[in-house]
Amino acid sequence: MFKLKENQTNVKTEVLAGITTFLTMVYIVVVNPIILADAGVPFDQVFTATIIAAIIGTLWMGLFANYPIAIAPGMGLNAYFAYSVVGTHGNIDYVTAFSAVFIAGIIFIILSLTPFREKLITAIPENLKLGITAGIGLFIAFIGLRLTGIITAHPTNLVTLGDLREPSAYLTIFGLAVTLVLMTFRVHGALFFGMIATGLVAYFTGQLSFEQGLVAWPGLPEGIIVWNPVEALGDVITHGLYAVVFSFLLVTIFDTTGTMIGVAQQAGLMKGNTMPRARQALLSDSIAATAGAAFGTSPTSAYIESSAGVAAGGRTGLTSVTVAGLFLLSAFFGPLVSAVSGLSAITAPALIIVGSLMMGSISAIKWNELDEAFPAFLIILSMPLTSSIATGIAIGFISYPLMKVAKGKWREVHPLVYLFAVLFFYQLVFLPH
Template structure:
């Protein structure tokens, strides 16, 4: 055991980062638990293009394993990677369903995007963009991600729902009771709210692993409610069973083959204008989602140095770039750094051991997919909501006495949940920061790179 501990110390520099193996492993488990939903959601989205659902599940888990291990090895950071939400929907419903391209062509665009990212990472372009973002705006990105994560959690648990009149609204318990669907739609909302309070109490009591315990507690409550009839699953209404599907016996744990997706890339339209448009769309969203996640999570974890830069960021960006291209080869949309990494960081994760733990669980999930796919959205929602609170506290570090700093921060924060995009939040923040400071006579605060980014963002809204 002592030799193992010494090996972990040598590889991950635990003492140097003020952490322990136990803390890192718990953090890695927590990160995985908050990300496990992607194993169920990504196959559902990607299969809409005609891709084999079982193959997508295996490819999703493999992409999570490979990408997260790259992060652990290349950067020794606790960040996890997997096929990104939003990007997978863009892949399936915009590029394939709406624009009419094949999923093979879309995978080719993702692969090329990853190659471009590798070049940008090697030439320090992405690192320069990270470092060019002003200090206050970095804190705003962290706070905005907090609201974004909370909004995802509230939506996944149906605490907040779509409303034609007001766009969104709170779930109506009265409406569910009237419609006779409370056991299907109302019970998950109640369980999610209980989970939030339970997790918050554990946090106040400073219980180690409080977020992970919150997920497990809420999941177990869901199982008990399902067994007692208080919760009635109905897949057509988005309410799934909390019990693992083991109907096929031992065969249930056999990995699904990825052969229908492996190396199925179509480069026949590589030099067409439409291919370039698709490529640039993937490129923009991924680069700024990744930078936003790294800015926000690392700021919250106090990983930035005295110059507000992230040490070894090149390794983190390179891991993201390599994972994107490898993911495309095995059959998934853009693999990117996950904002849910904040859940593990909030549990004390500081090194690649956290990422390694998460990666191993992704690999294990290939063989235990019935179990991991049974974790309901209402059980992970409390974790996202509480992590959102932890991230949002970065707002206290913003200088609100200086409007030239505070107003762009405000736009960055509100854009993330309202536009449902970290990238758009960064875009809004950078554009307003540059314009406000240039017009009001504070040109010295705006770097040349910030000016270039502002022009690029504005052109993006006009042309794409």
């Protein structure tokens, strides 16, 4: 079913890769409820809804697309939901906002069933794809450094070196060193074993504790929040949430598509300029986004942390199925998951190392052709500086056709690139992001 031999992998490697991906992204089951709680959504509701959405999307990805890519509610989109949609509209409560997410998800499914999104993958210029991969790598490495205090805010220069004497900083450096040594000796699952070593040190030094116990029963205190498309559409029309639906739709399409391309390229699963089984893969996040809105969470996205599992050897959907199974287990281990994911030093080394591996795509960019290189450079630069994959992709899509037109090569640009350059320009200038 998963074609393990064809993809030169085995069950052990795939399971370890799934565990690695899960550990690098499981923070979302804690962070997402915290953010959406600011919009008034009950913590337990979002905790369970986050897991349901992750299971649905990731299982679909593994079983029908056979890719080692995990799906879960996206960071950034949850903040937009809580602070821009609900927070700045006095007459918009979270139920109405979920209606907008639900409608965006339905439109998303329809687009995924058409050749549109597959054509979009083909239409994206090769150097932009390479820039997306490298930009994501730099972004997740920056996240790993920032979350652990190795890089910190500076009032003048924005960022600076943090205090390396802080426990989280030296624990991260320890985990980084152990993992790199294991990788140097080509130990399979080095990223996962590095996390285990870091977790043990954290536990015995008192940085990791389980004060809330280990097990708790999951629940949905408000049941299904949105289920009727007609009523949801009525909410969107009544409150004029067209721009909100458009923003969710546009950002999710490109955030997910860009991440899928980046991870697939890293795993060597792209066939030239195309992504096999693209429709099945793209359906996974659109279905998960719709289901997630019904239960009470913000839109889903393909997770850049999937690249950690790919670096650990994941090549097939068995990796994704493993991730989905672990999300199911995590529903019953809320306190344990909260404790581990609350200590970023355990997963940060994996993010930093994977970031360095993904930066390797820079070497294939045509740096001697300015009209190809500069848009890719802008993507790589803007993703970590704006803390947004979608913003980086938007800037790349806007600058690429402009550079081509300036050089008189406008015929080389696919019409879809021109279309989305206009849409992205409108979104960046006139819509919240």
